[in-house]
Amino acid sequence: MDEILRRYEDQAFAEQLCRRIVRRFTPEEHPHLARMLLICCRREQGNRPSPIKVFYLYFLRVYADQGYYAKVVIANAFFDAYDIIMEHHRANRATAFNFDELVDLSVKHTKERKEKKPSLEPLNEIAAPHAYLMGRSLGILYDNFAHRYFNSFARLLALLDLSGLVPEMAKACDWDAQFEIIIDKFGSDTSTAKQFLRAAQRHLKARFRVKRSVKGKRDGTPSRALGRPGPSSMNLATIEEEQETDQGSRQDSEQSDDVEETAV
Structure with a gap:
C-alpha cells in the first residue's frame, strides 16, 4: 500500500496521470482518483500540507468542474478509497488516513451545481x-x-x-x-x-x-x-x-x- 502511494507522490508521475485522466475522461480512472483522495486525507506532520497534496487537491477541484460524470467518478472513487482503508484495518495495520476528511472531500467534489445552460448529458x-x-x-x-x-x-x-x-x-x-x-x-x-x-x-x-x-x-x-x-x-x-x-x-x-x- 505504501509503495503504491509512493508512486503517486512523484510529481512528474502525478502531472502525467492527471493529464491522461482529463483527456480520457472515463469511469475506469476512479481507482487512480481513490489514491489521490487517500493522499489528500492522509495525516501529515506539521500544519502545512505537502506540495503533492496541494497539487491533488487542486486537480480534484478542476476535475469535478468537468461536469456531471466527473462527479460520478469521484463518488465511485470514495468507496474505492474506503475499501483500501478497511483493508488496512482488517490486516491489523494502523491507518494514517483521516476518514472524516475523506468524507468532506468526497461530498464537496460531488455536489451538483445548477447550470445556467441545460445539460446535454443523459443524466x-x-x-x-x-x-x-x-x-x-x-x-x-x-x-x-x-x-x-x-x-x-x-x-x-x-x-x-x-x-x-x-x-x-x-x-x-x-x-x-x-x-x-x-x-x-x-x-x-x-x-x-x-x-x-x-x-x-x-x-x-x-x-x-x-x-x-x-x-x-x-x-x-x-x-x-x-x-x-x-x-x-x-x-x-x-x-x-x-x-x-x-x-x-x-x-x-x-x-x-x-x-x-x-x-x-
Whole structure:
C-alpha cells in the first residue's frame, strides 16, 4: 500500500496521470482518483500540507468542474478509497488516513451545481452522485450497526444534497424505512450519529415526501449500486391498500358498536 502511494507522490508521475485522466475522461480512472483522495486525507506532520497534496487537491477541484460524470467518478472513487482503508484495518495495520476528511472531500467534489445552460448529458441513465453516495452508505450502516466509521457515514448522509434524486428511486429503494430501522437500534440514545441520521431522514422526507413503510415488509435483496432496497413499488402499493383496508375495517367496527349501543 505504501509503495503504491509512493508512486503517486512523484510529481512528474502525478502531472502525467492527471493529464491522461482529463483527456480520457472515463469511469475506469476512479481507482487512480481513490489514491489521490487517500493522499489528500492522509495525516501529515506539521500544519502545512505537502506540495503533492496541494497539487491533488487542486486537480480534484478542476476535475469535478468537468461536469456531471466527473462527479460520478469521484463518488465511485470514495468507496474505492474506503475499501483500501478497511483493508488496512482488517490486516491489523494502523491507518494514517483521516476518514472524516475523506468524507468532506468526497461530498464537496460531488455536489451538483445548477447550470445556467441545460445539460446535454443523459443524466437519467445513471444515479446522481449524492444519491449514489446515500444508497451505498446507507447500505453499509444497515448491514453493520457497529461499524468503525458509523459516525462519519452518518455525518456524510446529513451533508448530502438530494436535488438530483427522483422520488421513484427513493421509494423503490425504501430508504426511509432503512433510516427508521437503523435509528431504532439506538433506542433512547441521543448520540450525535443518531441526530445526523434524523437530519438526513427529515431531508429525504421533506424533499420527496417518502411514506414510511410497515416494518418487516422487506425482500432483503441487496442492490448492486444504491444500497439495500426495500419493498418494490408493487409491495408499497399493497401496503397502502392494506392500510386503507384496515382503516375501513376499523370504521365499520366502530359503526357496528354504535348500532349495538343504540339498540340496547
